[in-house]
Amino acid sequence: MAYADAPDPQDAAGAVLPPTRPGDGVQDVVELSDRELLEAVASGVTGRRLAEVSELELVVQWAVRQGHPRDERDPMTTPGGDGTPSVREYALPELAMARSEHTLRTRSLVGDGLDLVHRLPLTWTKVRAGQAEPWVARRVAVLSRRVPAAQVGLVDRAVARVIAGHAPSTVLETAAAKVIEADPEAHAMERERERHRRHVTLSKADELGFRHVIARVTAGDAIWVDAMVERMADILSPAHGxxxxxxxxxxxxxxxxxxxxxxxxxxxxxxxSADAAAPDELGPDERPVWAPDHLVETVGRLCDLSTRQLASLRGRGVVFVHVTAADLLKQSGLARVEGQGPMLLQSLSELLGHADVQLKPVIDHRLRARADAYEHPDPVKDHVWTQTGGDVFPFSPRTATRAGVDFDHSSAFVPPASGGPPGQTGPHNSGPLRRSHHRWKTHGGYRCRQAGPGRHVWQTPHGLCYLVDAEGTRRLSDSEAHLILTAPPGVDVYPA
Known part of the structure; x- marks a missing residue:
């Protein structure tokens, strides 16, 4: 798109290129008046909304077509709320692949679309007309999902009145209030459940190697943790302030x-140090509440612990760090930390400086150990994990940990007693999969073939094919997929 105040675009030879048009038969942007430019912006917003509506309608239609199990072993799932139809679980991954995204995002979109069509029809009418933001309506669908179908109409009527002319925050506040009004008992139960949803979690590492510690604790514990942090900050201030x-x-x-x-x-x-008597020298009536009877015994036990026992008090953690020999020798470069991402080699001291480090031998990917048993030996798992770098299901985020995946045979394992060849278990025929992905591959009609080190080709029940390798996931043409899938065993095809 050309802009009035921007320099004219040039091609490689230096020639001025013609201005880009917004669409066929549409006047050049640089020739629009101020009023026409604003009208074009408004029209673009409506066009974007209608495009998102079309996207929702497509996934809802897919859910309708996949609304009946094919046999008794075809599980059904309900992405939407009460009153929405169920969908074949094995049909959602294929839809996600067609959308070039992970199944969880597609499942969320399907659930929101079904809720809008079946539970929030008045709101859906406004959205289909391009009068409201689809993302706001989807958020309302999520907020009202636990409301029974008989009461959700109260939410729908209230939201439909405000979604076309009010700010998103106003719409969501209205929806939240009506959700409580529609089912106050469920809201009270939800509040009670929330009391037990305490957690301490870590965010993903940012590009500089920092993470957030997110905790939900009681108010009292939070105050004491904050007080301890303040005390420690005061102590560290003279040296680091x-x-x-x-x-x-x-x-x-x-x-x-x-x-x-x-x-x-x-x-x-x-x-x-204080001149006052130690807590164990005070009488029962004089001992402060913070010095219980077992305090003296605890201090004595600490004094008797060895250095290694004292070090074990901080607990143990396992982290895998991958670094090349060249970077290690020159003491600079990048290291990859599983679950965190890349970081400078010099920054590893911040991660490992207070830990006992166990070095693992370097895995030579040229040596491909094989086993006859169905179970993967640990050396094979290590080889496969470092070769693939994570879950090999199409468009799967590389956030899985080694302990959180199944090491699956890409081509089905045939027991030697049933005529299977030797050496079926090895890096040539293995890929890490999360448990749900493993189940979809085994029972959902998805075909997988390993086509080289760290390369896996997937074919969906309707014939869509995808290649997963070090560069991510990409769609294969039918001819490319046919070449790879029909190649003789042991022959790896690399289409141009």
Whole structure:
């Protein structure tokens, strides 16, 4: 698209290219008046909304066509709320592949579309007309999903009145209020369930190697954790305060909570001695509430622990770090940390500086160990995992851990007693799959063939084919897929 104030685009030879048109028969953007330009912007918004509506209608139609099981072993699932039809579970991955995305995102889109059509028809009418943002309507569908079909009409009527002319925040507030009004008992039960949904989770690492620690704890525990972080920040301030602001000091202090022995030593070193009697020398009526009877015994047991026992108090964690020999020798470059991503080699000390490190031998991918048994030996698992780098299902995010996948035979294992060849288990015939992906491959009619180290070709029940390799997932033409899938055993085809 050409802009009035932008320099004229040029091709490789330096010639000025003609201005890009928004569409066939549409006036050049640079020739539009201010009013016409604003009208074009408004028209573009409506066009985008209608395109998203068309997308929803397509996935809903797919769900309708896949609404009946093919046999008794064909499981059904219900992505939407009460009153929406069920869909064949094995049909959702194929739809996701056609959309070039992971199945969870497609399942969410199908559920939202079914909710809008069957549970929120008044809201859906406004959205289909291009009068409202589809993403807002989808959010309303999620908020109201737990409301029974008999009561969800209250939410639909209220939202349909405001979705076309109010800000998204107003629409969502209205929807949230009507969800409570429609089913107050379910809301009360949800609040009770929320009390038990405590957690401590880690965010994904950012491009600089930092992560967020997200915790949901009681208010009292949160206050005491905050107080300890403040105390540690005060202690660290003299040594680090010259080049760290308060938030950075608190971040450093939070890391000390993972090292209880070091933390205890630092607190003791920076706690002034008092002339008052020790807690064990006080009478029962004089002992403070923070000094229970077992405190003295606990301190004595700490003194008797060996250095290794003290180190074990911080717990154990397993992290896999991959680094090339060249980078390791020159002490610079990049390392890949499973579950976190790439980081500078110099930054590994921040990750491993307080840990006991166990070195694993380098895996030579030229050596392809094979086994006759169905189970994958650990050396084979290590080889396959480093060769593939994660789940090999099409468009699957590479966030799986080694312990969270099944090592599946790409071509079905045939027991030697039944005539199967020797050496079927090995890097030449194995791919990591999450359990749900493994089940879809085994029972859903999906075909997989390994076509080289770390390369897997997938074919859906309706014949769509995809190649998963180090470059990600891409669609194959029918001719490319035919060449790979019909190649003799042991022959790997690499289409241009």
């Amino acid at each position: 010259h080049d760290h602001n308060r938030d950075e000091l608190r971040s450093l202090a939070f890391g000390w909570l993972a090292r209880p022995v070091d933390l205890l030593k630092l607190l003791v070193d920076h706690t002034p």
